[in-house]
Amino acid sequence: MEDFIMGAITMASAVVALFFLRFWRDTGDRLFGMFALSFLLLGITRLGLALSHDTAEGHTMWYWVRFAAFLLILIAIVDKNRR
Amino acid sequence: MSGDFPAELKEFIAQHVESLAQLEALLIMRQDPRRAWASAELSQQLYITSDMCEGILAGLARQGFIERVEDVAAYRYHPPPHFARLIDELATVYQQRRVAVITEIYSKPVNKVQTFADAFRLRRED
Amino acid sequence: MPGGVYLLCAATCLLCAVLLFRGYARTSVKLLFWSGLCFAGLMVDNIMLYIDIIVVPDFSLIIWRKAPGLVAILLLLFGLVWDSK
Numbered sequence: 001m002e003d004f005i006m007g008a009i010t011m012a013s014a015v016v017a018l019f020f021l022r023f024w025r026d027t028g029d030r031l032f033g034m035f036a037l038s039f040l041l042l043g044i045t046r047l048g049l050a051l052s053h054d055t056a057e058g059h060t061m062w063y064w065v066r067f068a069a070f071l072l073i074l075i076a077i078v079d080k081n082r083r
Numbered sequence: 084m085s086g087d088f089p090a091e092l093k094e095f096i097a098q099h100v101e102s103l104a105q106l107e108a109l110l111i112m113r114q115d116p117r118r119a120w121a122s123a124e125l126s127q128q129l130y131i132t133s134d135m136c137e138g139i140l141a142g143l144a145r146q147g148f149i150e151r152v153e154d155v156a157a158y159r160y161h162p163p164p165h166f167a168r169l170i171d172e173l174a175t176v177y178q179q180r181r182v183a184v185i186t187e188i189y190s191k192p193v194n195k196v197q198t199f200a201d202a203f204r205l206r207r208e209d
Numbered sequence: 210m211p212g213g214v215y216l217l218c219a220a221t222c223l224l225c226a227v228l229l230f231r232g233y234a235r236t237s238v239k240l241l242f243w244s245g246l247c248f249a250g251l252m253v254d255n256i257m258l259y260i261d262i263i264v265v266p267d268f269s270l271i272i273w274r275k276a277p278g279l280v281a282i283l284l285l286l287f288g289l290v291w292d293s294k
Binding site for chain 3: 006016067
């Protein structure tokens with residue numbers, strides 16, 4: 001069940017990332033590029049966690065990937081407001 | 084009469100014109116390309132607040148229609164040639180068929196994707 | 210340090226959710242509403258992760274914790290499919 005949920009989140013994140021990628025192409029707004037990358041990273045995190053069967057999310061490298069994903073969103077917002 | 088609007092201008096309005104105030108600002112600045120306008124001055128001409136005007140100017144500058152004159156903290160009309168031609172045309176049409184242009188500005192569909200990106204702007208610009 | 214990072218992630222999500230809901234209030238574009246819900250869900254996801262790992266480390270909330278993340282991302286996906294054109 002857990003793996004199934006993780007897989008579903010991974011797929012959904014990947015599709016969301018593709019949407020943002022298209023928005024980036026259509027509008028040329030960097031914010032969408034960064035959001036795309038962020039959701040891709042979030043998807044990869046779930047995949048990595050499911051594959052490694054490591055439930056202690058606090059101690060693995062995936063934790064840092066997850067952190068990077070949210071940091072990217074924060075950077076995107078700051079960037080949007082500095083332009 | 085708004086149906087036989089030149090397609091080029093329709094496209095220009097759809098892509099670049101966000102509000103009537105923005106268009107008015109652009110056209111006022113076009114009258115004298117050498118003059119640099121501070122937000123406070125222009126806002127009096129347009130009867131809008133200086134804050135709102137600052138947002139409009141920043142938006143126009145981002146699109147490359149006006150340029151910032153650094154030492155006086157003001158902006159000057161300075162579009163690239165192909166846009167200059169379109170804006171000239173738009174100015175003429177706006178004089179002759181004001182209502183048609185205004186209708187065109189406010190009847191364009193909202194770009195939902197752009198509203199997503201704009202939601203992350205902390206300060207208003209419209 | 211790890212705890213702080215989860216809370217920072219949660220705060221980022223909260224900021225996104227607030228901005229998106231504010232945008233929705235202004236424009237009535239549904240896409241912003243669904244996106245706002247997604248980030249609210251991701252915030253819950255991060256807070257639960259924090260509680261699970263930092264506050265009650267001996268007791269795994271893993272199944273409960275996955276649900277908000279899944280619901281959140283599905284809401285965003287729905288919004289994107291339904292209302293991005």
